[in-house]
Amino acid sequence: MHVQISAIPEDAAAQPPEGVHLVRANNPGPLSLAGTNTWILTGRAPGATVVIDPGPPLEEHLSALRAAGRPAAIVLTHHHLDHSEAAPALADEFGIPVYAALPELARDSRPLAEGEVLELAGWHIEVLATPGHTSDSVCLSIDGGLFTGDTLLGGSTTIIAPPTGSLADYFDTMARLSALSGTPGFPGHGPAFSSVGAWATHNAEYREERLAQLSGIYKAIDPSGGEAQVVSRVASAAYGENGAPVAPYIEAMVAAQLTFLRERGDIS
Numbered sequence: 113m114h115v116q117i118s119a120i121p122e123d124a125a126a127q128p129p130e131g132v133h134l135v136r137a138n139n140p141g142p143l144s145l146a147g148t149n150t151w152i153l154t155g156r157a158p159g160a161t162v163v164i165d166p167g168p169p170l171e172e173h174l175s176a177l178r179a180a181g182r183p184a185a186i187v188l189t190h191h192h193l194d195h196s197e198a199a200p201a202l203a204d205e206f207g208i209p210v211y212a213a214l215p216e217l218a219r220d221s222r223p224l225a226e227g228e229v230l231e232l233a234g235w236h237i238e239v240l241a242t243p244g245h246t247s248d249s250v251c252l253s254i255d256g257g258l259f260t261g262d263t264l265l266g267g268s269t270t271i272i273a274p275p276t277g278s279l280a281d282y283f284d285t286m287a288r289l290s291a292l293s294g295t296p297g298f299p300g301h302g303p304a305f306s307s308v309g310a311w312a313t314h315n316a317e318y319r320e321e322r323l324a325q326l327s328g329i330y331k332a333i334d335p336s337g338g339e340a341q342v343v344s345r346v347a348s349a350a351y352g353e354n355g356a357p358v359a360p361y362i363e364a365m366v367a368a369q370l371t372f373l374r375e376r377g378d379i380s
Contacts, residue, residue, distance in 0.1 A: 129255035131155035156234025189261025244282030266302025273364035
């Protein structure tokens with residue numbers, strides 16, 4: 113679930129590095145915004161590309177990826193299917209490695225780790241471990257830009273929920289990324305943004321505002337009926353009808369936030 117937040121005004125859309133192209137999958141929805149952004153790195157090895165987050169296995173989308181050149185490698189920012197589901201078939205088709213932080217997703221490669229440098233098809237890719245949205249989330253530093261997967265989205269914030277999401281990790285990651293004020297960001301959903309640092313700070317501030325809101329709601333509701341009913345009441349009060357189409361995700365996110373608030377001592 114992605115929740116729309118006010119974006120920082122941009123003078124002009126951030127442009128990806130030369131040779132990097134966006135192919136957006138036709139899988140729009142409340143969980144994927146306008147669709148999954150697949151980023152293709154081209155032009156530095158004859159006919160060879162690197163595919164970041166190949167997305168869902170939609171034939172039209174896969175055809176567009178093939179049309180950009182023969183993939184030499186796939187790199188995943190995290191395990192969610194809207195980013196990774198097409199990877200096995202594409203890897204089988206071309207006999208290429210898949211780079212991912214989770215061992216079960218990595219193919220013919222070791223799992224990605226903080227500080228690792230990939231040299232692929234003429235491209236120099238540095239890995240930043242950025243847990244929060246998921247425990248295996250990574251960002252990729254390429255030619256002065258940061259490819260953020262779902263760690264930072266364009267114009268929205270992202271779900272952080274069990275079993276692999278962590279608000280504590282998320283705030284640590286936002287604090288780390290807030291230092292990258294001069295770095296443009298290229299997300300897994302939504303438009304690019306000119307400053308990773310400014311957008312990370314904005315996202316952390318927004319998340320704190322939501323936590324304060326949830327804390328106030330929690331303290332005002334009837335606490336009887338068990339944890340599941342409490343979570344449902346808080347979710348309904350916080351999101352109303354807007355959350356109905358994805359209620360299970362909303363409730364999972366609210367449960368995680370209440371757990372975080374308890375651990376931090378904001379609520380009892």
